[in-house]
Amino acid sequence: MSEQMVDITDVLRRKAREVANDAVVKSPQFSLFQGTQALEINNKRLDSGIIELSVEEEEFDVLCKRSLQEVLATSDAIFRNVFIWLQNSSLSVTVFSCRYVEELLVIYNKDANKGISSCRFGAVENVSMDPELLLVHKVLRSVVLGALHLVRLCLTLGQSGVVYEEEDINTQTMNLNVITMVESNDILKELNDSVDFLKSKYADSKDSEILQLILKTLVQLINLPQFIALKVPKLTDCSTPPQSPAMVSSLAALVDSLVTHVDYLNSLPQIPGCFSMGIQKRLDNRLPSRDLIPLKSEDYSSLKVLVDDLQRIWAISNRLTSQDVVNHALNFANTHHHVISRAIYALFLVRDDATVFGVEKVSDFLNEEMLRFSCWDSEYINTSNEIVKQKVAELTHQISSVALEWLSVMNQNPCRQRQHFSRLITVFDTLEYNSENFERNLKEVFQVNEEFEYNGELVLALPITSWVCYVKMDIMLHVVLRGFELELYQTWEFHQMYWYVNYLVDNILLILDRVIEYNRSKIYKIQQMKNQLKKKKGDQKLRYKEKMMKRQAQIPSLQLFVDTLNKKIVQYKIIQGLAVLQSIQLQKYIKSGILKTPDFPFVQNEEILYKLRMKPFASVGVPSLPPYSHYQFHLKNSLKQPHTPQDINHVKSSILSNIKIITDGIQSKDVTVSMHICSQDWLHWFRQLQRSCIGIGLQLQKPITATQRVVIDSKGFHRYFPVVNSE
Amino acid sequence: MTEVTYHTLEAGNDEELHALKTMISDDLSEPYSIYVYHFFLSQWPELCNIAKLNGETIGVIICKIEPHRDVRSRGYIGMLAVKKEHRGHGIAKKLVRISIEKMIKAGCDEIMLETEVVNKPAIALYEHMGFIRSKRLYRYYLNQHDAFRLILPITSKSTVRSVYLQHSDQLAT
Ligand SMILES: CC(C)(COP(=O)(O)OP(=O)(O)OC[C@H]1O[C@@H](n2cnc3c(N)ncnc32)[C@H](O)[C@@H]1OP(=O)(O)O)[C@@H](O)C(=O)NCCC(=O)NCCS
Numbered sequence: 001m002s003e004q005m006v007d008i009t010d011v012l013r014r015k016a017r018e019v020a021n022d023a024v025v026k027s028p029q030f031s032l033f034q035g036t037q038a039l040e041i042n043n044k045r046l047d048s049g050i051i052e053l054s055v056e057e058e059e060f061d062v063l064c065k066r067s068l069q070e071v072l073a074t075s076d077a078i079f080r081n082v083f084i085w086l087q088n089s090s091l092s093v094t095v096f097s098c099r100y101v102e103e104l105l106v107i108y109n110k111d112a113n114k115g116i117s118s119c120r121f122g123a124v125e126n127v128s129m130d131p132e133l134l135l136v137h138k139v140l141r142s143v144v145l146g147a148l149h150l151v152r153l154c155l156t157l158g159q160s161g162v163v164y165e166e167e168d169i170n171t172q173t174m175n176l177n178v179i180t181m182v183e184s185n186d187i188l189k190e191l192n193d194s195v196d197f198l199k200s201k202y203a204d205s206k207d208s209e210i211l212q213l214i215l216k217t218l219v220q221l222i223n224l225p226q227f228i229a230l231k232v233p234k235l236t237d238c239s240t241p242p243q244s245p246a247m248v249s250s251l252a253a254l255v256d257s258l259v260t261h262v263d264y265l266n267s268l269p270q271i272p273g274c275f276s277m278g279i280q281k282r283l284d285n286r287l288p289s290r291d292l293i294p295l296k297s298e299d300y301s302s303l304k305v306l307v308d309d310l311q312r313i314w315a316i317s318n319r320l321t322s323q324d325v326v327n328h329a330l331n332f333a334n335t336h337h338h339v340i341s342r343a344i345y346a347l348f349l350v351r352d353d354a355t356v357f358g359v360e361k362v363s364d365f366l367n368e369e370m371l372r373f374s375c376w377d378s379e380y381i382n383t384s385n386e387i388v389k390q391k392v393a394e395l396t397h398q399i400s401s402v403a404l405e406w407l408s409v410m411n412q413n414p415c416r417q418r419q420h421f422s423r424l425i426t427v428f429d430t431l432e433y434n435s436e437n438f439e440r441n442l443k444e445v446f447q448v449n450e451e452f453e454y455n456g457e458l459v460l461a462l463p464i465t466s467w468v469c470y471v472k473m474d475i476m477l478h479v480v481l482r483g484f485e486l487e488l489y490q491t492w493e494f495h496q497m498y499w500y501v502n503y504l505v506d507n508i509l510l511i512l513d514r515v516i517e518y519n520r521s522k523i524y525k526i527q528q529m530k531n532q533l534k535k536k537k538g539d540q541k542l543r544y545k546e547k548m549m550k551r552q553a554q555i556p557s558l559q560l561f562v563d564t565l566n567k568k569i570v571q572y573k574i575i576q577g578l579a580v581l582q583s584i585q586l587q588k589y590i591k592s593g594i595l596k597t598p599d600f601p602f603v604q605n606e607e608i609l610y611k612l613r614m615k616p617f618a619s620v621g622v623p624s625l626p627p628y629s630h631y632q633f634h635l636k637n638s639l640k641q642p643h644t645p646q647d648i649n650h651v652k653s654s655i656l657s658n659i660k661i662i663t664d665g666i667q668s669k670d671v672t673v674s675m676h677i678c679s680q681d682w683l684h685w686f687r688q689l690q691r692s693c694i695g696i697g698l699q700l701q702k703p704i705t706a707t708q709r710v711v712i713d714s715k716g717f718h719r720y721f722p723v724v725n726s727e
Numbered sequence: 728m729t730e731v732t733y734h735t736l737e738a739g740n741d742e743e744l745h746a747l748k749t750m751i752s753d754d755l756s757e758p759y760s761i762y763v764y765h766f767f768l769s770q771w772p773e774l775c776n777i778a779k780l781n782g783e784t785i786g787v788i789i790c791k792i793e794p795h796r797d798v799r800s801r802g803y804i805g806m807l808a809v810k811k812e813h814r815g816h817g818i819a820k821k822l823v824r825i826s827i828e829k830m831i832k833a834g835c836d837e838i839m840l841e842t843e844v845v846n847k848p849a850i851a852l853y854e855h856m857g858f859i860r861s862k863r864l865y866r867y868y869l870n871q872h873d874a875f876r877l878i879l880p881i882t883s884k885s886t887v888r889s890v891y892l893q894h895s896d897q898l899a900t
Contacts, residue, residue, distance in 0.1 A: 021739065024769050032770065035762035045758035088866050167865055288758045288869070415865040415873065426888070486863040487844070488875075490854060600857030602827055602879060609859060611886035612878060619891055 039288065048280035048289040056273030062103045062121040065132035066140070066271070072207045073268040074100065075143040075214050077275060077295050082147050083302045084293050086154060086339055090170045092280050093290045095151055100136075102279045104144050105176050112177050116186040119145055119179065131201050138197060139211065142190040145179070146218035149187045152178040153224065154340055162346035168339050168413060175284040184222055191215050191222075210261050213254055217303075220251040227310065228347045231358035232317050241318045248310045255300065255307050262299045270295075302338055309341030313348060315677050316357065322368035323564065323674040325349075325356065331678045333410040333417055334685065346411040350404060362407075363400040370396070372561050373470070374463035374515045377522050377554045379450045380442070388446050395438055395464065402431055406471070418482040421475050422616040428472035429620050435465040452521035454514060461518045466511055469622065473508045477575070479616055480504065485719040491710050492597045493613060494724065495586040496631055498579040500614070505576040507623040512569050519562050526551045563672040567665065570658045574689055577655035578721045581696050584643050584651070585724060591639050592704045594726060648700055655693045659686050685718075692721035699723055729781055731818060733825055736768065736775040736787075744768075746784035747777060747808075754808040756843070756870045767791055767805055776825050778809070778818050785813045788822040792833055798892035799884040802830035802838040807849070819852055827856065827879070837885035843872045853877050 019025055026032065039046045066074070078098050085094035095101055103121045111118040121141065127133045155178060158169030165171045195215050202208035227245060235241060243249075275292055279285075312335075316328050332345055351358050356365045367375075375381060380392045405427065409420040439462045442448045450461040480501055483489055489497050529548040536544045589595035597606055607628040611618065617625050663686050665673030675682040695717050704726050714722035736743055744764065751759060768775050771791045778786030786809040795801040804826065809818045830838055841864065842849045858877035867874035880886055 024765050032762070032766040036760070036766045038760055038762045040760035040762065043758070043760060045752065046760050088871055164865075290869075413865040415863045419862065426890070488860045488863060490859065493859070598855065598857075600855075601824070602831070602881070603857035604881075608880045608883065608886060609857065611883065612861070612880045613859060615886055615888060618886070619888060 039286070044289070046288045048277075048285045048287075051277050051281045051289055053276060053278050053281070054273065057276040057278050058273075060099045060271075060273040060276070062100055062136075063124050064136075065130060066136050067132065068135060068202055068205065068207045068211070069268060070271050071135045071140050072211045072214075073265070073270055074098070074140060074274055075211055076265045076268070077270060078143055078147045079214050079218070080295055080298045080300065081275075082150055082154075083298045083300070084295075085151070086169065087298070087302065088168070088170055088339075089293050090172055090287055090290065091151065092172075092174055092285060092287065093277070093292050095147060096174060096176075096279050097275050097277065097292050098144075099274055099276060099278070100140060100144050101148065102283070104141070105148070105178070106283075108179060108182075109177050112179075112181045116145075116182045116190070119182060134197065134201075138190075139194045139215075142187075142194040143214065143218070145182070145187045146191050146215070146222065148179050149182070149184060150218065150221050152180060153222070157340060157343035157347075160343065160347065162408070162411060163339060163343045164413075164416065167416075168342070172286065174279070174286075188219055188222060191219050206264075210258075210265070213258050213261070217251065217254045217258060220247050220254060223247045224344070228344055229358070230348075232319075233357075233359050235318060235320055244311060244314055248307070248314060252307045252311065255303050259300045259304060266296060266299075305336075306338040306341055309337045310344070312678055312681075313341065313345050318677050320671065321372065321674065322365050323372060324677055325365065326369070327674050327682075328677050329407060329410040331675075331681050331685075333412075335681055337411075342411040342413075346408060349410075350407055354404075362404050363396055366400045366403045367396060369403070370399075370464060370467045372564065373467045374461075374518060375467070376519070376557055376561060377526075377551075378461065378463050379448050380463070383448055385446060385448065388442060388448055391438070391442070392464075395435060398434070399431060399464070399468065402427055406475075414482070415486060418479060418486060421479045421482070424475050425472065425479065425616055426619060428468060428475060432465055432468045432472060433621065435468050436462060439463075439465055452518050454517050463515075463518070466515050466518075470508065470511050470515070472620070473504060473511070473623070476617055476620070477501065477504050477508065481575070481720040484722065489613075491595060491712060491724060495583055495590065495595075495635065496610065496613075498582045498586070499631060499634060500617075501579040502576055502583070503626065504623065505572050505579070508572055509569060509576075512565055512572070516562055516565050519558050519565070523555055523558050523562075526555055560672065564674070567662070567670075567672045570661050574655055574658045574662070574686075575720070577651055577658065578689065578692060578696070578718075581648070581651050581655065581693065581700075582721060582724070583638070584648060585696055585700050587635075587638050587642070588700070588704060589710055589724065589726065590635070591642075593706055594704065594708050595710050648697070652693060652697050656690065659690050659693070662686055688716075688718035689721070691716060692718040692723065695723040696721065699725060702726070731778050731780050731785070731813075731816075731821075733776060733778050733821060735773050736777055738772060743777060743784055747775075747787040747789075750784065750787060750808050750810060751806050754811075755806060756868055756872075758869075759806070764789075774826060774829060776822055778813075778822055780813070785810045786818045786822055788819075788826050790826045790830065792830060792835055795837075796889045796893070798889045799836035799882075800834055802827075802833075802835035804838065804840040814848075820855075823852065823856060831881055836880075836882040838879040838881065839876065841867060841874045841876050843868055843870075843874055845872055850875065850877075853879075 024032070026035070041047050042050065044050065078095060078101060081094040081098065085091055096105070100121060104119055107120055107122065108118045119141070121137065124133065124137060127137045154169060155171055155173065157163070158165055158171045163169060195212050198208045198212050224247070227247060230245060277289070277292060280287075280289055312332070316325065319325055319328065329349070337345070348357070350356060350362065354362055356362055371381075380388065383389065402424070405420075405424060409417050409424070412420060439450070440460065443450070443460065450463065451458050452461050453459075480497060483497065526548075529544075529551060533541065533544055533548055586595060597609075603609060610628045610631065614625050662673060663683060664670075666675045666679050666682050666686070669676040708726040711725050711727055712722050713725050717723055736747070748761075748764065767789045774790040774792070776788050777784050787806065788804065789806040790802060790804050792800060792802050804823070807819060807822065827838060838858075840853065840858075842853070844863070854877070856879060858879045860875045861878045862876040864874040864876060866872070878885065884892060
């Protein structure tokens with residue numbers, strides 16, 4: 001027995017005798033919960049050590065020559081596997097399951113410091129003499145290198161904190177270093193050399209052409225990090241928008257060609273044993289055994305999605321205002337994207353240096369947002385009091401970091417978006433509290449009087465707080481409405497949730513009305529200066545006139561912001577109208593007895609379900625969550641007063657005319673609507689709302705019988721307003 | 728016809744353990760190791776209940792109770808399965824009822840579980856008991872399906888965000 005070995009047979013026997021039957025033996029440092037993540041030997045579903053391999057898999061030769069067609073089939077499979085992996089599979093069942101990839105990685109990992117020279121499939125002699133050996137050791141090798149570099153890039157994106165590891169991108173690499181010590185330039189050179197080789201040795205071949213397409217596409221994808229670094233300055237009225245970056249347009253053209261060959265590629269036979277579960281058996285595998293994913297589950301359409309996404313992201317280069325950034329972000333959140341685009345978007349939007357698109361500070365972006373909403377030409381901005389200026393800057397700094405959080409919701413997956421929004425409700429609520437205290441203090445301590453007449457009373461304008469409060473309520477509305485999208489509500493909850501939507505929109509409309517009045521009061525004050533001017537004389541008159549003209553220059557901006565806010569009101573009224581229409585329909589079902597809260601065996605009372613559902617909103621100061629009794633009262637009343645067909649028509653027609661106002665605005669690139677970027681997506685959004693309105697309207701005309709049941713039909717309708725049918 | 732009987736898993740009954748493992752492994756998409764069973768069974772043996780017919784194990788439910796962020800007691804339904812040929816006879820419903828009653832008795836403020844959004848029978852089963860969907864979890868399962876987190880509120884603690892429960896605890900002490 002060697003000196004390092006100790007015989008423990010006796011100890012083991014003695015200890016084993018002490019163990020009681022059926023007792024779990026574990027170290028005190030170890031919790032049983034940790035054990036739940038362990039794999040189990042000899043369990044077929046968990047132990048990858050007992051995977052059985054075919055002879056072809058066992059004897060697969062990575063060194064021998066291959067035909068051009070075999071190399072094409074393998075390259076295509078490796079490349080497609082990158083995208084299968086990105087649909088949330090693990091590397092072990094996708095890219096790494098290719099024997100060439102495994103072999104290269106294993107050899108590289110033995111001597112990673114040597115960089116690209118240790119990236120080989122093994123030692124072969126006289127490669128350069130034989131084109132079919134070169135196809136493997138030059139061309140296929142470069143595809144493997146390109147694909148792995150792309151994997152590495154995606155891993156970096158996955159680990160950058162902007163998307164969720166495991167949930168969005170599976171980042172487990174079986175403890176293999178994914179060629180991190182190989183320079184991207186070296187890989188680009190290999191890829192380009194392979195293209196040249198194919199061009200010269202296999203000039204007139206379709207297979208060669210497709211293989212070149214794959215190589216060139218890899219080249220463009222490897223260049224993606226450059227996209228993230230592009231600076232996107234704001235457009236001015238007269239400047240022309242920059243062209244799409246070259247890498248995006250080349251990529252788009254390459255992908256368009258590549259997809260035309262998918263049927264042909266699918267018809268090519270794979271080399272037997274080339275893709276195998278063997279790596280799960282041979283290397284460090286912490287996951288349960290898993291089957292490989294069929295290659296046909298990816299047909300390069302996700303690559304197409306990625307390219308379309310990049311073009312959509314780039315569309316922000318047409319932005320004129322902060323409102324464009326907000327709407328572009330909201331549209332990004334509302335549309336489906338490739339996970340890599342979601343990561344890229346986040347990094348592209350807010351850069352490492354905390355700038356938006358590499359050109360403006362987040363705080364400048366936020367300031368513009370607040371100015372456009374309520375703060376333009378306010379006392380805080382006009383004051384010459386340095387302390388006040390400093391204090392306002394401190395507050396906006398605080399708000400900036402929260403605004404940053406808001407922006408970082410937009411690239412999340414839809415489930416996470418709602419969770420993040422839900423968390424932000426409390427963050428904004430606290431911010432609102434702080435901001436209100438601050439603004440009240442400004443009046444009391446510094447006599448900065450930001451007041452205006454509202455509903456016949458002189459009130460504090462609270463411009464900053466108004467913005468914070470508005471954004472908070474808008475977030476609350478998102479959380480409620482996205483519950484419909486994510487199918488969180490059961491039909492018996494629908495009525496209550498639309499009632500709450502209505503309540504929230506009422507509150508949003510109140511604040512928007514208040515802010516509009518405040519902005520109008522500023523315009524009015526400036527207009528009144530003329531009267532004052534008449535009373536002034538001499539030098540005083542001249543100075544006053546100069547001041548007046550300066551102030552008058554503010555009027556167009558103020559008017560623009562009032563118009564913008566009015567367009568916001570139109571949009572909220574669409575949501576509110578649909579919530580009302582939906583409620584009318586649901587009331588009919590409730591009244592006829594086919595929709596009711598079931599009698600649940602373990603639920604103390606319905607109120608507890610209401611409170612659980614409304615938990616995200618319960619802590620909010622304003623608007624406070626109405627108690628359950630209010631909802632019940634409302635429901636009882638509405639059932640007593642059914643709506644007449646005229647009422648219903650009125651609701652419907654105002655929804656439709658409001659939708660028209662917005663869609664006209666989108667089409668005419670109206671700056672107060674600010675949806676000229678990705679306008680097709682926005683048009684689609686509003687057309688879906690229109691469909692919901694028409695769909696619910698039609699449903700309202702159908703008679704209901706007590707034996708029917710309700711079913712939800714979401715297909716073709718807006719995700720926030722599915723049609724509740726009876727059948 | 729003989730009656731289906733319900734009881735907790737007998738400690739040390741390897742045959743029953745084996746039967747329930749097979750059933751779960753056949754019916755649930757997620758693979759569970761023996762350590763997962765040990766985790767549940769050795770800490771909450773009374774919350775592992777099985778249904779038997781003529782000596783054969785035909786249904787199982789496995790639960791646990793743990794504090795959630797130190798502010799509320801949360802019951803959790805970890806696994807539930809009924810053999811295919813015995814489905815549709817109310818066996819799962821009975822197993823879930825037994826477990827919920829035990830968890831309520833043990834002082835749970837809420838009972839929670841996750842299930843795949845495509846698992847209509849399970850969702851219907853729980854929702855008929857008063858569970859509501861609190862969250863949708865993106866690609867929660869190994870098979871990439873989203874999941875719903877379902878919650879049955881038992882006490883009002885379940886309806887308050889845990890940060891506020893923490894604060895009120897601090898205020899009280
Ligand atoms: C889910 C499962 C446990 C149900 O077992 P079961 O014994 O057939 O269920 P029950 O007969 O007790 O039915 C109880 C309720 O579930 C619902 N339900 C059961 N089967 C259903 C089906 N096929 N479709 C719709 N609802 C169904 C019904 O609401 C039913 O109540 P009702 O009969 O009063 O309408 C069983 O289908 C199963 O083992 N599935 C595979 C494992 C699994 O999915 N487990 C749950 C993971 S969380």
